Amino acid sequence: MKSALISIQKVSKRYDRFLALDDVSLEVNAGEKVVICGPSGSGKSTLIRCINRLETHDSGEIIVDGLRLSNDKHVLEKIRGHCGMVFQQFNLFPHLSVLENLTLGPRRALGLDEKAANEQAMRYLERVKIPDQAHKFPGQLSGGQQQRVAIARSLCMQPRIMLFDEPTSALDPEMIAEVLEVMSELASDGMTMIVVTHEMGFARRVADKMVFMDQGQIVEVGPTEQVFEAPKSERFAAFIQQILNH
Amino acid sequence: MKRNILLLSGALLLSGCSENWGWYVVDPRTPNGLANLKFMMTGAYNTILMSLMAILISVIVGLLIALPGLSSKPYYRAINRTYVEVVRAVPILVLILWVYYGLPQLTGLTLNVFWAGVFALALSDSAFQAEIFRGGIQSISRGQYEAAQSISLNYRDTMRFVILPQAIRRILPALGNQLVYMLKMSSLVSVIGMQELTRKANELVVTEYRPLEIYTILVLEYLLLILILSAGVRWLEQRMNAAY
Numbered sequence: 001m002k003s004a005l006i007s008i009q010k011v012s013k014r015y016d017r018f019l020a021l022d023d024v025s026l027e028v029n030a031g032e033k034v035v036i037c038g039p040s041g042s043g044k045s046t047l048i049r050c051i052n053r054l055e056t057h058d059s060g061e062i063i064v065d066g067l068r069l070s071n072d073k074h075v076l077e078k079i080r081g082h083c084g085m086v087f088q089q090f091n092l093f094p095h096l097s098v099l100e101n102l103t104l105g106p107r108r109a110l111g112l113d114e115k116a117a118n119e120q121a122m123r124y125l126e127r128v129k130i131p132d133q134a135h136k137f138p139g140q141l142s143g144g145q146q147q148r149v150a151i152a153r154s155l156c157m158q159p160r161i162m163l164f165d166e167p168t169s170a171l172d173p174e175m176i177a178e179v180l181e182v183m184s185e186l187a188s189d190g191m192t193m194i195v196v197t198h199e200m201g202f203a204r205r206v207a208d209k210m211v212f213m214d215q216g217q218i219v220e221v222g223p224t225e226q227v228f229e230a231p232k233s234e235r236f237a238a239f240i241q242q243i244l245n246h
Numbered sequence: 247m248k249r250n251i252l253l254l255s256g257a258l259l260l261s262g263c264s265e266n267w268g269w270y271v272v273d274p275r276t277p278n279g280l281a282n283l284k285f286m287m288t289g290a291y292n293t294i295l296m297s298l299m300a301i302l303i304s305v306i307v308g309l310l311i312a313l314p315g316l317s318s319k320p321y322y323r324a325i326n327r328t329y330v331e332v333v334r335a336v337p338i339l340v341l342i343l344w345v346y347y348g349l350p351q352l353t354g355l356t357l358n359v360f361w362a363g364v365f366a367l368a369l370s371d372s373a374f375q376a377e378i379f380r381g382g383i384q385s386i387s388r389g390q391y392e393a394a395q396s397i398s399l400n401y402r403d404t405m406r407f408v409i410l411p412q413a414i415r416r417i418l419p420a421l422g423n424q425l426v427y428m429l430k431m432s433s434l435v436s437v438i439g440m441q442e443l444t445r446k447a448n449e450l451v452v453t454e455y456r457p458l459e460i461y462t463i464l465v466l467e468y469l470l471l472i473l474i475l476s477a478g479v480r481w482l483e484q485r486m487n488a489a490y
Contacts (some may be wrong), residue, residue, distance in 0.1 A: 054395065
């Protein structure tokens with residue numbers, strides 16, 4: 001049996017009295033694109049933040065590329081090296097130029113020299129279609145451009161997995177398309193992706209697997225078409241109706 | 247009405263004092279006055295040098311004290327709290343006396359006046375610097391740490407390249423304040439015999455018996471230094487924030 005690139009087994013996480021993740025299990029294979037959706041507070045962000053340990057889970061285990069997630073510094077470093085992360089609020093470094101944002105990680109953590117890091121950064125900026133903004137600062141860019149820079153910054157670390165935490169939720173409608181387009185291209189290049197989003201059009205086009213979460217549990221999971229055509233749970237059906245009709 | 251009262255009181259003050267002003271002691275047109283002025287200014291070097299050394303040390307110590315204060319471990323935070331609370335509670339003048347007269351007895355180590363002054367000023371100020379740094383660093387959003395983690399930066403690099411450069415921009419006005427404060431507090435080191443601006447003025451008063459004029463010049467000396475200093479800080483602020 002082929003082992004999964006990411007394997008989440010019976011993971012739970014509690015904030016004080018609030019159960020954010022309740023016995024969640026999920027497998028993601030190499031090259032697979034998974035979209036996670038669900039109402040706010042359902043635990044979808046918490047789940048992907050657990051994968052690169054921006055949150056620590058209380059019980060269960062998470063295995064990324066054969067490494068069991070723990071507090072061990074070396075393991076953590078390796079896993080974070082495998083996982084790129086794109087945030088809702090972009091989280092670019094505002095005091096650094098776009099180019100410096102992209103080269104900081106490669107130079108400090110991967111040990112690339114300045115020339116190699118710059119060349120790589122320019123390649124990825126071209127890939128997200130903003131090579132001409134390299135010397136601007138994040139504050140001078142539009143939201144859509146900032147998010148594309150953030151995607152390029154993650155790609156510069158040569159990750160095997162890309163985690164997207166509501167990448168378009170903070171964007172104006174006209175900028176959502178440009179970010180989704182970059183993400184679609186990334187998907188067609190074979191990147192393993194886990195995307196938390198409410199963009200159902202994107203999900204249907206790109207995702208191999210759909211996950212619907214509610215109240216800390218995975219309520220529905222399956223191949224995208226199947227989940228959309230014949231949802232097993234009423235909650236997901238209702239959620240989809242709401243999103244499509246809003 | 248307000249203006250008239252101000253004019254009136256100003257005129258009264260000047261006319262009432264006119265007989266008693268003795269500006270000749272600091273009149274640069276007379277050889278004696280010029281010599282006195284020059285004598286007073288020689289203190290500026292020590293005032294500036296002492297303040298700069300002290301602020302340099304206190305910024306470094308303050309940062310080192312602030313970092314454990316940001317830790318999630320209670321033990322580290324306790325170190326930070328204890329240092330800040332204790333050092334902040336001691337008046338600067340008391341600290342100066344304690345370092346100069348007390349410390350040698352305690353350690354057998356004698357500091358000269360200059361270093362005793364620098365040490366006491368830096369120690370006192372470091373507690374405030376620590377609080378300023380802690381506030382500045384805490385004001386940086388969690389997302390910046392998470393972004394740094396997600397590109398595999400370790401703690402040192404995260405602080406050095408991501409958090410501190412942003413925090414310093416935010417605390418620059420507060421640092422400027424401390425610098426001004428330090429420059430003024432350096433006058434207290436005159437009590438242990440440091441030859442700085444205030445001490446020079448005191449010595450001149452003893453020989454010339456003209457406290458009003460000499461201390462007025464002293465006030466102007468501090469005013470000038472501090473105006474230059476704050477202009478410098480403002481310039482730095484503008485430069486550092488230009489990029490945003």
